[in-house]
Amino acid sequence: xxxxxxxxxxxxxxxxxxxxxxxxxxxxxxxxxxxxxxxxxxxxxxxxxxxxxxxxxxxxxxxxxxxxxxxxxxxxxxxxxxxxxxxxxxxxxxxxxxxxxxxxxxxxxxxxxxxxxxxxxxxxxxxxxxxxxxxxxxxxxxxxxxxxxxxxxxxxxxxxxxxxxxxxxxxxxxxxxxxxxxxxxxxxxxxxxxxxxxxxxxxxxxxxxxxxxxxxxxxxxxxxxxxxxxxxxxxxxxxxxxxxxxxxxxxxxxxxxxxxxxxxxxxxxxxxxxxxxxxxxxxxxxxxxxxxxxxxxxxxxxxxxxxxxxxxxxxxxxxxxxxxxxxxxxxxxxxxxxxxxxxxxxxxxxxxxxxxxxxxxxxxxxxxxxxxxxxxxxxxxxxxxxxxxxxxxxxxxxxxxxxxxxxxxxxxxxxxxxxxxxxxxxxxxxxxxxxxxxxxxxxxxxxxxxxxxxxxxxxxxxxxxxxxxxxxxxxxxxxxxxxxxxxxxxxxxxxxxxxxxxxxxxxxxxxxxxxxxxxxxxxxxxxxxxxxxxxxxxxxxxxxxxxxxxxxxxxxxxxxxxxxxxxxxxxxxxxxxxxxxxxxxxxxxxxxxxxxxxxxxxxxxxxxxxxxxxxxxxxxxxxxxxxxxxxxxxxxxxxxxxxxxxxxxxxxxxxxxxxxxxxxxxxxxxxxxxxxxxxxxxxxxxxxxxxxxxxxxxxxxxxxxxxxxxxxxxxxxxxxxxxxxxxxxxxxxxxxxxxxxxxxxxxxxxxxxxxxxxxxxxxxxxxxxxxxxxxxxxxxxxxxxxxxxxxxxxxxxxxxxxxxxxxxxxxxxxxxxxxxxxxx
DNA sequence: AGCACGCCGACT
DNA sequence: GTCGGCGTGCTC
Numbered sequence: 001x002x003x004x005x006x007x008x009x010x011x012x013x014x015x016x017x018x019x020x021x022x023x024x025x026x027x028x029x030x031x032x033x034x035x036x037x038x039x040x041x042x043x044x045x046x047x048x049x050x051x052x053x054x055x056x057x058x059x060x061x062x063x064x065x066x067x068x069x070x071x072x073x074x075x076x077x078x079x080x081x082x083x084x085x086x087x088x089x090x091x092x093x094x095x096x097x098x099x100x101x102x103x104x105x106x107x108x109x110x111x112x113x114x115x116x117x118x119x120x121x122x123x124x125x126x127x128x129x130x131x132x133x134x135x136x137x138x139x140x141x142x143x144x145x146x147x148x149x150x151x152x153x154x155x156x157x158x159x160x161x162x163x164x165x166x167x168x169x170x171x172x173x174x175x176x177x178x179x180x181x182x183x184x185x186x187x188x189x190x191x192x193x194x195x196x197x198x199x200x201x202x203x204x205x206x207x208x209x210x211x212x213x214x215x216x217x218x219x220x221x222x223x224x225x226x227x228x229x230x231x232x233x234x235x236x237x238x239x240x241x242x243x244x245x246x247x248x249x250x251x252x253x254x255x256x257x258x259x260x261x262x263x264x265x266x267x268x269x270x271x272x273x274x275x276x277x278x279x280x281x282x283x284x285x286x287x288x289x290x291x292x293x294x295x296x297x298x299x300x301x302x303x304x305x306x307x308x309x310x311x312x313x314x315x316x317x318x319x320x321x322x323x324x325x326x327x328x329x330x331x332x333x334x335x336x337x338x339x340x341x342x343x344x345x346x347x348x349x350x351x352x353x354x355x356x357x358x359x360x361x362x363x364x365x366x367x368x369x370x371x372x373x374x375x376x377x378x379x380x381x382x383x384x385x386x387x388x389x390x391x392x393x394x395x396x397x398x399x400x401x402x403x404x405x406x407x408x409x410x411x412x413x414x415x416x417x418x419x420x421x422x423x424x425x426x427x428x429x430x431x432x433x434x435x436x437x438x439x440x441x442x443x444x445x446x447x448x449x450x451x452x453x454x455x456x457x458x459x460x461x462x463x464x465x466x467x468x469x470x471x472x473x474x475x476x477x478x479x480x481x482x483x484x485x486x487x488x489x490x491x492x493x494x495x496x497x498x499x500x501x502x503x504x505x506x507x508x509x510x511x512x513x514x515x516x517x518x519x520x521x522x523x524x525x526x527x528x529x530x531x532x533x534x535x536x537x538x539x540x541x542x543x544x545x546x547x548x549x550x551x552x553x554x555x556x557x558x559x560x561x562x563x564x565x566x567x568x569x570x571x572x573x574x575x576x577x578x579x580x581x582x583x584x585x586x587x588x589x590x591x592x593x594x595x596x597x598x599x600x601x602x603x604x605x606x607x608x609x610x611x612x613x614x615x616x617x618x619x620x621x622x623x624x625x626x627x628x629x630x631x632x633x634x635x636x637x638x639x640x641x642x643x644x645x646x647x648x649x650x651x652x653x654x655x656x657x658x659x660x661x662x663x664x665x666x667x668x669x670x671x672x673x674x675x676x677x678x679x680x681x682x683x684x685x686x687x688x689x690x691x692x693x694x695x696x697x698x699x700x701x702x703x704x705x706x707x708x709x710x711x712x713x714x715x716x717x718x719x720x721x722x723x724x725x726x727x728x729x730x731x732x733x734x735x736x737x738x739x740x741x742x743x744x745x746x747x748x749x750x751x752x753x754x755x756x757x758x759x760x761x762x763x764x765x766x767x768x769x770x771x772x773x774x775x776x777x778x779x780x781x782x783x784x785x786x787x788x789x790x791x792x793x794x795x796x797x798x799x800x801x802x803x804x805x806x807x808x809x810x811x812x813x814x815x816x817x818x819x820x821x822x823x824x
Numbered sequence: 825a826g827c828a829c830g831c832c833g834a835c836t
Numbered sequence: 837g838t839c840g841g842c843g844t845g846c847t848c
Contacts, residue, residue, distance in 0.1 A: 011848095018847075019825055025848040046847040047826065062848090069848055119826075158825095172840095184826095810844075 009057035012073060014041060015102050017051040017114045022100040024055055026062055028072045035073065038082045040113060042075040042187050049074065049187045051114030053105060075187075077113070081368045083387050085423035090383075092419050097409035098801045098816045104409055108383035110360045115187040121160060121171065123153030125179045139166035140173040147180065157182065193358060196228035197256040198242060201249060208250075215241065216250055228253060259362040270342035272314070273307050282460040286312045292425035294418065294455060296397075296443050299462030300471060300704075301433045301675020302639075306336065308462075309393050310343050312429065317344060317372045321390030321426075325376045326413055328401030330354065331613040332636045336395070337376050344374055351377035351384060379404060379413035382420060389424050392417050396636065397430040397439060398668055403821045410817045414439070418455065430457060433675055434668040437717065438724045440710055465679075472646070472677040472684035474702040478693045479650070490589055495647050495687045502645055503596045503626050507682065509645035511629045512673045513586055514654045522553060522564070526573035533560050535778050542578040558776060586629055586649065602630030635672040641680030646673055651690040655697060659822055660722050663697050667709055670701045721764070723819065727788040729799065730820045732771070735812035738780035742768070744812050745782035748804050752784065761797045762789050772824045779813075785823065 012035050013024040027043055029035060039054045061067060094104040106114065123144075133141060142164050147153045160167045174180040200220055204213035215235045219226060222234070232239065245251050275283060286295055286308070299305040313323045325340070327333045330352040340348045351363050367375065370387040377384065379402050382392075394402070394417055402413040414430065421428035430439050443459035465471065477492040487493060502509045521539035522531040531540045533555035540553035542564060551564040568576040578585070583603045590599060602616050617638060620628050628634065654666040670688065678684020690698055700709035718725040731748060735741035745768035756763045764787040771781035788794040801816070808814040 014848085016848085020845090021847065023848095027848060043848085048847090050825090065848065071848065116825080 009059050011058040011061050011070070012041075012054050013056040013058060014043065014052040014054050014073075015105070016043065016045050017053075017102065017106070017116060018045055021045070022102055025052075026058070026065060026070060027052075028061075028070050029057075030072050033073055033076050035076060036080060038087070039079045040077040040109075041073050042077060042115065043073055044071050048119075048184060049115075049117035051077070051116060051187075053114075077115070081385050083385055083389070085420075086385060089416070089420055089423055093409055093411055093416060096415070097411055097818050098799060099409040103407070107380060107404065107407070107409060107411070110357075110364050112357045112361060113364070117187050118185045119157040119182060120185050121147065121155050121157055121180055121182050123147045123179065124181050128179065137170065137173060139164065139170035141170075143167055143170035143174060144179070193258045193362070194255050195258045196253055198226050198228050198231050199252045199254070200224040201251055204250070207248075208245075211237075212241070212245055212250075215245065219251065227258065259366060270339055272311055272343075273304075275307065275311070276304065276462075276464070276466055278462045278464065279304055279308050279466075282308050282462060283311050285458060285460055286427065286429065287315065289427040291427075292422045292454075293427045294421070294457035295427065295429045295460055296435055296439050296457040297429055297431040297460050297462070298435050298440075299431065299433060300465060301672065302465040302469060302471075302679045303433070303462035304466040305395070305431045305433075305462065306339065307466075309395070309429070309431065310340070312393075313340075313344070313374060313391060316390035317347070317374070319390060320372050321388045322371075322373050322375065322386045323391040323393065324381065324384060324386065324389060325374060325393045325395065326379065326381060326402070326417065327376065327395050328378070328399035328636065330376070330378050332633060332638065333376075333395075334614040334617070335639055340374050340376060347371060347373040349373055349375045351375055351381045353378065353380065379411075382413045382416045389420075390426050391429070392421050392426060393429045393431065395431050398432045398434050398436040399636070400665075400821050403819075406815075408815055410815070410820075412819060412821075415819070422455070434671050434706070437664055437710055437713055441714055441724045469678060470683065471704055472674060472686050474674055474686040474688055474704075476693045476698055476702050477687060477689045479689050479691050489593060490586065490649060491593065491647075492687070492689050495689065496593070498645050498647070498685065498687055499590075499594050499597060499627070503594070507644045508620070508623070508625075508640070508642045509627045509647065510634055510640075510643055510673070510676050511586065511590075511627055511647045511649065512634050513583055513629065513631055513649050514651065514669065522576065522578045524568035524571065524573055525575040525577065527568060527571040529568050529570040529576075531565075531569075533558065535560055535775065538773050538776075541582070544584055558778075583629060583631060590627070590629065597627050598625045600625035600628045602628050602634055632669070634676065635669050638676065639679060640676065642682075643676050643680075644678060644682050644684045646677040646684065646686045648673060648686070648688045651688060651698060652692060655690075655692065655695060659824065660717075660720070661821070664710075664713055666697050667701055670697075671704075671706075674701070721787050721789040726790045726794075727818075728820055728823075729786040729788070730817040730823065731784040731786070731804070732781065732815045732817060733768075733783070733808070733812055734776075734779040734781040736779060737811070738775075740809070741780045741782055741812055742770075744808060745784060747807050748814075749784050751800065751803060751807065752786070755800055756797065759797050761793045762791050763787070763794050763797050764789070783823075 010029050012027050012029055014027055016025050035041065035054045035057065037054050037056060041052045041054055042049055043052045061070060090104045090108055091101060094101045133144065136144065143160065146160065146163060147155060164170070171180070171182070175182065198219065200216060203220065204216040215237055218235050219231065226234070242251070242253060246253050282297060289295070297305055297308065309325065316323050327336060330350065331354070337348065337350050349363050349366055355363065367384050367386055372388070375381055375384050375386065394414055397414055404411050417428055439457060442456045444456050445459065475494065477494055479492065482492050489496070491499070499509070522542050523529060531553055532538060533540055535555065535558045538555060540555055542551060543554050544551040552561050553564050554561045565576065567574050583601055587599055587601060590597060600616060600620055606612065606616065619625065621640060648670065651666065651670060654669060655662060657665070674686040677686050688698070688702065692698065696712065697709070717723065722728070733741055733745050749765060749768050752765055756765060766785040766787065768782045768784045771783050774780060788797065805814060
């Protein structure tokens with residue numbers, strides 16, 4: 001036996017990116033690759049190539065493993081970019097939310113970093129006779145037709161599967177005839193984008209023609225370096241002209257890496273504003289923080305929280321550190337990223353799921369560089385691998401968008417942010433006009449600071465708007481009285497008057513509808529039949545788009561659609577119509593009653609495409625419309641100074657939502673939307689329509705009684721052991737077979753009852769119960785609710801996750817939601 | 825996720 | 837008797 005030619009480890013234990021494989025696998029290390037823990041690798045796993053993460057290096061293979069099974073590592077994708085504490089953060093996420101480390105890694109890393117090989121299908125024959133095709137099954141014919149529609153006859157298998165339910169059957173048939181073949185395309189890593197760049201070397205002189213001098217001068221004006229394609233366009237010249245200049249030694253043309261970063265519009269520069277006394281006090285407190293501390297910045301709408309954030313970030317950047325700003329939905333806050341860029345220049349990155357794979361990859365690389373920068377992102381940005389993190393800000397911390405639903409881990413960015421700030425360590429600012437009950441109840445009262453726990457947030461209040469603007473008065477309109485007075489319109493007389501004045505006085509308004517689509521449901525007024533989805537137990541929604549000319553019904557859960565029948569399918573009555581008032585219906589009614597108003601629709605249907613939020617907001621800002629009509633999206637962080645009127649049509653559907661947080665949500669939503677009014681020079685007003693004007697939530701909103709409202713809400717939560725007084729965990733099961741899903745749920749519940757009994761804790765088990773909407777996309781859903789009251793004993797209760805999973809057959813999906821935001 | 829293996833029903 | 841359906845288990 002010859003001695004090994006190199007010292008060190010020859011085997012690596014890795015975590016493989018495969019759904020079922022959660023244990024470590026051992027791979028051999030080829031001589032030309034070196035690996036350290038944390039590196040991202042590519043390995044063969046079964047038939048496929050998949051991504052893997054090196055966990056541990058070994059100097060000898062595990063004795064219980066047959067050495068012939070060991071395969072070599074194929075490639076090292078990237079090395080050494082996890083900041084200290086990063087693995088501990090991911091491990092905490094995995095532990096707290098009861099998922100595997102691999103699943104935590106999957107949500108943290110950008111998709112594409114852990115690449116997997118792709119199964120593709122390729123057509124291998126041409127000119128098939130129609131007779132031969134006719135012999136095939138329908139499934140095979142459809143598949144063949146799809147493949148023939150593409151010039152190369154080559155598709156990803158996943159794409160074909162989603163295109164045709166029967167693709168599997170068709171594929172087998174075509175493979176047997178040898179007409180198609182299926183192959184594995186190896187891992188293709190995202191590559192840096194390379195482009196030609198032109199650099200100015202020498203200034204023009206007498207030797208050159210006027211045209212050549214002109215080009216060099218242009219290049220000099222633009223900073224001496226430009227991308228080739230940009231220069232060609234700007235100078236209206238050709239590559240050959242530039243080559244001549246290159247040969248004469250005036251400029252250089254070379255390939256350079258171009259980072260695909262979302263840069264946005266180049267805003268004019270923005271200078272720090274003078275702070276109000278309350279803002280200054282808040283900023284002073286934030287700047288006095290050392291290490292890990294939390295701050296709850298409670299600033300009413302229009303109180304200038306953003307300015308406090310920006311001035312808190314500035315010294316962090318000056319110290320050479322980075323700041324992370326999390327927002328609930330990136331599309332809703334173009335103003336924030338514009339303002340950050342205007343204040344801090346180019347070192348502002350935007351990171352969210354709507355970026356393309358290339359953009360994400362490049363943004364990720366930019367983060368790793370470690371230069372001081374500001375990262376604005378949605379919840380997953382809390383995992384951005386910043387080496388020198390100095391501050392984390394969660395804006396609109398009450399927003400439900402910070403909670404991930406799917407896939408597991410179902411984490412809350414606020415919870416993870418607290419861990420990240422603790423591990424880094426650095427301060428964490430939670431900002432909101434309507435703080436969550438969770439954060440508000442943990443706040444340190446100034447007088448109690450000594451007794452408080454270190455992790456509890458300092459409470460900083462900005463009770464007034466900047467420039468001494470008043471909060472807009474809120475008028476509550478009783479819609480029952482409107483009806484009694486003979487007003488059958490969906491607009492009260494007071495709202496009608498306000499809308500008429502709006503156009504007359506050239507002001508702008510917002511009309512908020514707490515719903516989506518044309519209406520809630522379609523029903524027959526003769527027999528009561530309700531059109532609902534054949535897949536999900538949920539009523540269909542009426543949609544009318546001029547493009548399709550005929551109205552359609554749509555399921556908002558599984559997207560099933562059908563044409564709207566003219567008569568009731570059950571009793572043939574012609575009185576088969578929609579109820580309620582969705583955005584479209586309101587727009588129609590507005591058009592009839594207030595034809596002079598120019599309208600803009602702002603909801604999930606009109607803001608679906610990339611950049612459409614910004615476009616709509618820009619059009620509104622340029623006074624292309626008088627009234628913006630829309631849903632939930634209108635409530636979030638948009639700052640439109642010219643808005644004087646905010647109208648809310650029926651607050652009731654929010655109030656009556658079946659959830660223990662409905663009151664808190666309604667308060668937050670209504671307060672936020674009211675806050676859109678009167679942010680400029682002109683005073684605002686809010687008109688709130690409801691059928692239950694005496695409801696405590698409506699009363700609290702109309703009087704801006706935040707503290708009193710939350711205190712009452714907290715009492716109720718304590719009485720019922722709902723968060724923040726106690727913890728909730730929901731176990732969710734779903735499967736195609738309803739009986740089997742129910743039986744499995746019973747089985748899990750039984751195991752849990754035994755374990756709870758054995759643990760002698762006060763954990764309460766509710767259910768199993770069918771989910772409120774039992775069937776979604778043909779899957780039956782059941783859930784088990786665990787309530788852990790605030791008691792030292794319940795904290796010791798451990799969920800027997802492995803046993804629960806073992807009881808679940810593979811045909812039933814099982815997920816655990818720790819701290820669920822909704823119990824639907 | 826794929827893919828192999830293995831056990832039941834419908835057909836030559 | 838075989839073919840082919842898909843339910844269960846493994847991948848260093």
